[in-house]
Amino acid sequence: MDPDEGDILECDLLVVGGGPIGSTAARFAAKNYSGKIMVIEKRQEIGSPVRCAEGISTGWLDELEIEKTEHFMSKKVLGAKLYSPGGHELKIGKELAGDEVGAVMERDIFDKEMAVLAGREGVDYMLKTSAINVIEEEGRVKGVKARKMGDEFTIEADLVIGADGFESQIGRWADIYDSLAPKDIMTCFQYRMTDIDFDPDHTHFFLGSAAPGGYLWIFPKGEKTANVGMGVQLSQLDGSMSVRDYLDRFIEENEWLNQGQAIDMVAGGVSVSPPPEKVVKDGLMLVGDAARVVDPITGGGIANGMKQAKIAGEVAARALNENDTSEEFLQKYEERWREKLEDKLWRNYMAKEKAVQLDDEQFDQVIDALSDQKIEEMSTEAILLAVGEKYPGLIESFQDMM
Amino acid sequence: MSLEINHDRCMHCGACVGSCPENSLFLREFVLEVDESCVECGTCVKTCPINALKLRGV
Numbered sequence: 001m002d003p004d005e006g007d008i009l010e011c012d013l014l015v016v017g018g019g020p021i022g023s024t025a026a027r028f029a030a031k032n033y034s035g036k037i038m039v040i041e042k043r044q045e046i047g048s049p050v051r052c053a054e055g056i057s058t059g060w061l062d063e064l065e066i067e068k069t070e071h072f073m074s075k076k077v078l079g080a081k082l083y084s085p086g087g088h089e090l091k092i093g094k095e096l097a098g099d100e101v102g103a104v105m106e107r108d109i110f111d112k113e114m115a116v117l118a119g120r121e122g123v124d125y126m127l128k129t130s131a132i133n134v135i136e137e138e139g140r141v142k143g144v145k146a147r148k149m150g151d152e153f154t155i156e157a158d159l160v161i162g163a164d165g166f167e168s169q170i171g172r173w174a175d176i177y178d179s180l181a182p183k184d185i186m187t188c189f190q191y192r193m194t195d196i197d198f199d200p201d202h203t204h205f206f207l208g209s210a211a212p213g214g215y216l217w218i219f220p221k222g223e224k225t226a227n228v229g230m231g232v233q234l235s236q237l238d239g240s241m242s243v244r245d246y247l248d249r250f251i252e253e254n255e256w257l258n259q260g261q262a263i264d265m266v267a268g269g270v271s272v273s274p275p276p277e278k279v280v281k282d283g284l285m286l287v288g289d290a291a292r293v294v295d296p297i298t299g300g301g302i303a304n305g306m307k308q309a310k311i312a313g314e315v316a317a318r319a320l321n322e323n324d325t326s327e328e329f330l331q332k333y334e335e336r337w338r339e340k341l342e343d344k345l346w347r348n349y350m351a352k353e354k355a356v357q358l359d360d361e362q363f364d365q366v367i368d369a370l371s372d373q374k375i376e377e378m379s380t381e382a383i384l385l386a387v388g389e390k391y392p393g394l395i396e397s398f399q400d401m402m
Numbered sequence: 403m404s405l406e407i408n409h410d411r412c413m414h415c416g417a418c419v420g421s422c423p424e425n426s427l428f429l430r431e432f433v434l435e436v437d438e439s440c441v442e443c444g445t446c447v448k449t450c451p452i453n454a455l456k457l458r459g460v
């Protein structure tokens with residue numbers, strides 16, 4: 001039954017946003033708390049349309065208690081290849097050992113599966129339902145104003161989790177943080193292309209001014225099909241070209257791409273910011289993209305968000321069990337997720353700040369210098385260490401981060 | 403309001419919503435809305451991956 005105009009609904013924990021991170025926070029809360037937990041999702045279908053390039057590392061899946069993965073994995077990859085503007089190439093991965101280092105997902109299936117796992121723990125879902133504001137009393141979040149099918153109503157909750165993704169309106173309505181700086185925003189466009197010629201056993205990253213302040217990615221979905229997309233830094237755009245214009249130009253200029261057909265189009269934004277100073281207040285926690293934990297170098301937000309969601313759910317359950325959803329109690333969440341993610345977020349943020357200053361020639365130098373190195377691990381640290389060995393001059397300004 | 407939203411181009415991705423310094427935009431499911439708090443700074447225009455937004459007269 002849909003709520004009527006003016007109704008007041010009640011629950012113990014309300015999660016706003018049915019993305020993978022919201023569902024996962026709800027699932028871990030439900031595992032540890034037996035009261036009423038509800039997820040509201042604005043869209044009519046969870047996981048669709050996809051706003052993602054679908055590339056992930058796979059190491060974290062066990063920790064998140066996700067046992068069956070085959071049905072949402074599209075393609076495993078052996079490693080990554082980075083290309084400089086002048087055509088130098090750097091291969092990363094445990095090629096010889098034959099281990100996979102990453103995978104490309106089916107995000108729509110993954111997002112639905114995360115909701116299924118939450119549903120199995122007793123979480124309730126309400127679709128086509130938007131939070132339109134936060135309700136606060138004396139600085140404490142008490143719930144949200146919501147709208148479904150044209151009717152506006154109230155949902156009261158002892159605790160609200162904002163998992164509303166890049167839109168991140170819950171955190172801003174509740175004044176937890178400011179809006180993002182343009183240099184900390186990547187705007188993205190992607191085609192899924194078929195009938196293209198490329199190496200489907202690797203992910204591919206093209207660096208340099210073809211994608212100002214960002215990169216072009218090719219993430220394989222199969223033999224001749226891949227997500228071909230680009231992210232550019234907002235502050236590097238002068239308004240004459242959109243990110244889609246840059247992507248179209250790259251595709252047009254490359255014969256192995258321009259023969260292909262686009263079978264899907266994706267737009268979206270990601271934050272590449274430092275971690276916010278705080279993501280909790282009385283009665284409210286933020287998680288995932290809404291908590292701005294996207295890796296500032298790669299723009300990947302799934303792994304970090306999922307790890308954070310587990311902690312958020314566990315702490316939320318404890319707070320509800322102990323009847324204390326104050327900001328002070330919720331520090332347990334801040335402490336645990338920061339312990340796990342914050343150092344790396346800062347380090348990669350600093351690396352991003354430096355990397356966007358490199359010109360095409362410097363990208364050529366770096367990639368050329370590295371091309372005969374064996375880098376097994378796809379991490380910023382591993383790359384910087386290798387650069388430092390070959391090109392001490394270039395790496396000097398990065399040194400303080402290592 | 404002088405922000406023009408081209409609903410035929412919009413892919414309702416929310417990139418503009420998350421970028422708006424004033425939090426003036428809202429995706430009403432898949433219809434983008436702007437409210438009176440808009441200061442016409444143009445951040446959303448630049449952000450839009452597909453040129454669906456423009457400031458009238460610019």
Ligand SMILES: Cc1cc2nc3c(=O)[nH]c(=O)nc-3n(C[C@H](O)[C@H](O)[C@H](O)COP(=O)(O)OP(=O)(O)OC[C@H]3O[C@@H](n4cnc5c(N)ncnc54)[C@H](O)[C@@H]3O)c2cc1C
Pocket residue numbers: 016017018019020021022040041042043047051052053054055056129130131132163164165166167169188189190229266267268269270287288289290294299300301302303305
């Ligand atoms: C083009 C692109 C490519 C990307 N590629 C990768 C990649 O390859 N690898 C990677 O790890 N990450 C990638 N990311 C980032 C990744 O998509 C996000 O980190 C991930 O989706 C975060 O999950 P989430 O649940 O926090 O947010 P989302 O998946 O965005 O979910 C948020 C949900 O909240 C809902 N919502 C928003 N506002 C409200 C409201 N007011 N009321 C109710 N519901 C609301 C939305 O409809 C949405 O369903 C990419 C992002 C983009 C845009």
